Amino acid sequence: MCAMEAGKTVGLGFRIGTAWLLAALVALVMPFGLSAAPAGVPAEVTFTRDIAPIVQRSCENCHRPGGVAPMSLATYEEARPWARAMKTRTSIGPKAGVMPPWYVEKNIGIQKFHNDPSLSDDEIATIAKWADSGAPRGNPADMPPPKQYIDNAAWAIGAPDLIVKMQEIEVKATAPDWWGEVPSVPTGLTEDRYVAALEIKEVNDVDSHAGSGRATVGGRFVFHHMIWRTQVLDGKSDQEQDPLAIFNDEEAVNWPVHEVGRNADFFDPKSARLLKAGSSVVSDSVHLHSNGRDTRAHLEIGFKLMPKGYVPTYKRAIFGLGNGVDIDIKAMEANQQLHAYTVLQQHTKIISFEPHLHAPGARMCLEAIWGYTIQTLNCVGYDHNWVRGYDYTDESAPLLPKGTILHIVGFMDNSPSNKNIPDPRNWQGSGNRSVANMFIDLGIRLALTDDQFQEEMAKRREKLHLTKNDVVIGCPLCLVTPVPAPAKASGGQQQ
Structure with a gap:
């Protein structure tokens, strides 16, 4: 768990005791039986005003005419028959089956990523309320202009060169x-x-x-x-x-x-x-x-x-993090764990976290261990139909000193509840087949020189306005002020 101090926290760490205490206090002060709606959910939800903007931002890249999804949600007529399914698929949490397919757990670790299509709690509640209210259309004048696509195979990177x-x-x-x-x-x-x-x-x-x-x-x-x-x-x-x-x-x-x-x-x-x-x-x-x-x-x-x-x-850091032939997954059992470690041989900036599991894979966590400090950088769910790479923003990308231990934890589900498993009665080991197992972090990392590492941390301190009381998930030395180099003696003087 992360060592926490007073002040702001950049990223979230495991604070189970604190979270439990806060939940208990809320339960005591809330009237029994009262269920408060999220503050950001409108009193009346309509497709044109409230749902269409969410769909355009987070769904339409796939769910549009000619897109890769099996149905379009771009218009009210197209989305209305799927209202209940939209509620179900957006509300199941960061695990296999959720839509949009983004599996970062939002209660722990770093939360700033490029191209994050995930929905906020308020947006999930808004979709649920719309479905539960009969999925009303709303005022056609509230409908945002339709998104324009170059062709039916739009590229997330823009038109390739x-x-x-x-x-x-x-x-x-x-x-x-x-x-x-x-x-x-x-x-x-x-x-x-x-x-x-x-x-x-x-x-x-x-x-x-x-x-x-x-x-x-x-x-x-x-x-x-x-x-x-x-x-x-x-x-x-x-x-x-x-x-x-x-x-x-x-x-x-x-x-x-x-x-x-x-x-x-x-x-x-x-x-x-x-x-x-x-x-x-x-x-x-x-x-x-x-x-x-x-x-x-x-x-x-x-x-x-x-x-x-x-x-x-900058140069790429090239090293492996994962297990090979030593994977051992019992039959008919969920929530099994795999562990792998590596020690960083250079100062490292982690650009992305990319869990690679196979059919039994359900979840992976990434930890950084520096001295007595253990920080959970991220935990993400896993769906082998939608393999994700999570690209950190520049101000959130982990900056880890040489000697840091990187630790990944894989959570495997070899039970009947996992529909990707052909027969959970079988023991499973490692293998190349989709229904066998791998356990690897394929993320991109950079190797930094001493000067580059110091420059990156100085930029981070300035960008985030950090003070000595702050906690930065993924940068254990960000708040350590470098000791100035001693001044050189003037020429001709004996020491």
Whole structure:
């Protein structure tokens, strides 16, 4: 648990005793039987005034005509039949099935992220009240202008500067899981450029309104994941390439793993990744998982480029955090825990937290241990149909000194209540199949020099107006004022 002091807290830590005491005091002073509505919920809720703005901000990217969701919610006529479902799916908390698919637990840890579509408690209560009140339309004049989309495959990163289309693959309805290599595809880039943001989409021939596919992980999609890199092949075939090149940034550049339902990546402005002229997209680790239909599909990779002349100043930190073959999950049991640790060998800035579990995965927490201080950076639910990467804002990204212990805790559900498990009577270990197990944090991190680490903490102190009485989740040394270097003696004087 976090060591807490008087003053403001940047982020939330485990304070179970305090929370219990406050709840007890509230229970004592509230009249028995009184149920107060959230302060931000209107007395009368209508679609045009109250619901449509929420839908446009947090739902329409998928739930619109031609979107990937099975139904559109863009108009009253489209949303009205789904009012009860909207109430149910938005109110189940940060776990599998919630909509929008964002699983950060809001009562603990850092709460500032880029591109957070989640709903506030007031917004969830507003949707519930609208559904319970008969889902009224309201005044048509209150309806916000419809959102405009460039096309039916809108990109979260904006219009890409470069799109690379991978080769189409057919996956039969009854096909087993498949892992292997796919043909490389040239990027067509004629000059070296750095990448600011990246997004990968699966494009397939499954009708988005034909249901969600097989009742298993992935829904209507067939690409479970793709581990990939870009590399200048120099006329060699994929088989002739040096297999060790993937470990050398001079030879190949590794990119975030594509997973089912994964959101876009926005790289730190100081550490954009290099996309070399004449490079190709190369993958020798694609995992295909049937969706229960004969499906033809391919991946499209969208790159948003930095301005010409950009040069990165920070380097990536490359280390693993997770378990390999030592996963042990009992049959017919929920809420089982897995643990993994690593010690930071460099000062580190964590750009994103990305839990990777498989079908039994229900939740993951990330902790930072520095001396006697244990801080829970985040706990998030997990849905293997919607793999999320959580990108911290610059002022909230954890700044951790060399020697910090990073600890992840995975919560696994191998019980009948987990619909992704084919047969919970089976013991489960590690494995590549969607219905087996992995336990990894795939987040992006930066390695900082001593000077960069001090500069980042100084910027954090100034940005957040921190005082010695504040607590900063994820920055254990932010409030430690550096000792000035001793002044150099003037020339000619003996010491």
